[in-house]
Amino acid sequence: MITVKSLQLGFGNSSGSGGGYQQVLHDVDFTVAEGEAFGLVGESGSGKSTVLRCLAGLYSHWRGDIAIRGEALGRRLTRERCRLVQMVFQDPYGSLHPRHTVGAALLEPLTIHRMDRPHERVAQMLAKVGLNESFRQRYPHQLSGGQRQRVAIARALILEPRILLLDEPTSALDVSVQAEILNLLAELRAREGLTYILVTHDLGVVVHLCDRLAVMQQGRIVDTLPTSELGNGGVAYTRTLVEATRSYSRSRERPKEVEAGR
Ligand SMILES: Nc1ncnc2c1ncn2[C@@H]1O[C@H](COP(=O)(O)OP(=O)(O)OP(=O)(O)O)[C@@H](O)[C@H]1O
Numbered sequence: 001m002i003t004v005k006s007l008q009l010g011f012g013n014s015s016g017s018g019g020g021y022q023q024v025l026h027d028v029d030f031t032v033a034e035g036e037a038f039g040l041v042g043e044s045g046s047g048k049s050t051v052l053r054c055l056a057g058l059y060s061h062w063r064g065d066i067a068i069r070g071e072a073l074g075r076r077l078t079r080e081r082c083r084l085v086q087m088v089f090q091d092p093y094g095s096l097h098p099r100h101t102v103g104a105a106l107l108e109p110l111t112i113h114r115m116d117r118p119h120e121r122v123a124q125m126l127a128k129v130g131l132n133e134s135f136r137q138r139y140p141h142q143l144s145g146g147q148r149q150r151v152a153i154a155r156a157l158i159l160e161p162r163i164l165l166l167d168e169p170t171s172a173l174d175v176s177v178q179a180e181i182l183n184l185l186a187e188l189r190a191r192e193g194l195t196y197i198l199v200t201h202d203l204g205v206v207v208h209l210c211d212r213l214a215v216m217q218q219g220r221i222v223d224t225l226p227t228s229e230l231g232n233g234g235v236a237y238t239r240t241l242v243e244a245t246r247s248y249s250r251s252r253e254r255p256k257e258v259e260a261g262r
Pocket residue numbers: 011012024042043044045046047048049050051201
């Protein structure tokens with residue numbers, strides 16, 4: 001369903017005169033099947049979010065080929081592309097307008113895309129993400145972190161896209177609500193037959209949600225494997241990453257253990 005071939009992107013002045021040019025993506029290749037959940041993992045700065053941003057149309061100066069359902073993706077963000085591909089960001093506070101109610105935030109894309117039965121669609125979408133009608137009147141600051149992310153997911157899904165790009169969708173959330181949002185995302189994918197590309201630092205999230213993953217290092221994909229193979233060690237860099245994530249999780253858990261012992 002999604003084919004990315006030789007994707008390259010850099011920032012800065014590429015003329016060579018001013019210097020400061022940084023090549024961020026080098027020949028990134030991967031494919032994602034319809035209905036698949038594909039994880040992108042790797043060290044900080046390896047280019048994961050940049051890949052998502054190219055797919056979402058937030059960057060237009062990439063080179064290479066991106067095709068969705070066999071159709072080459074242009075560099076302009078068209079109405080059809082918005083209907084097909086939507087993105088959910090790490091921080092729902094940043095992606096929701098602070099002075100728009102939940103109802104207004106969900107109605108806006110429907111109005112722009114002139115969709116019929118807008119109020120009915122908002123009610124259905126709220127129910128799908130587990131929020132009742134009373135949430136329509138609330139502002140983002142009147143929601144918990146988990147509820148805000150539910151609204152952000154609802155806003156991304158309200159145009160009925162087929163592809164959801166998820167950039168660290170749970171990392172800004174309290175540990176207690178992370179599982180709730182992951183379960184919601186898994187449930188929505190199963191029910192709606194959605195295709196996910198998910199960027200995360202957390203291999204636990206990949207295991208929970210993804211069928212396959214690609215490991216990025218310095219702007220390149222260095223390994224692609226089924227999630228089921230993660231436990232088997234994989235190739236050297238993936239093994240190192242798995243170990244690093246394990247020790248990262250352990251160090252995150254330590255303060256809680258200390259707290260519990262008080
Ligand atoms: N708009 C930009 N202008 C200049 N450089 C950028 C820009 N966006 C990203 N970069 C650089 O591109 C590289 C890749 O960034 P990217 O955000 O894709 O990494 P990442 O793997 O998602 O990292 P993290 O896991 O920390 O979010 C980094 O070196 C970053 O500094």
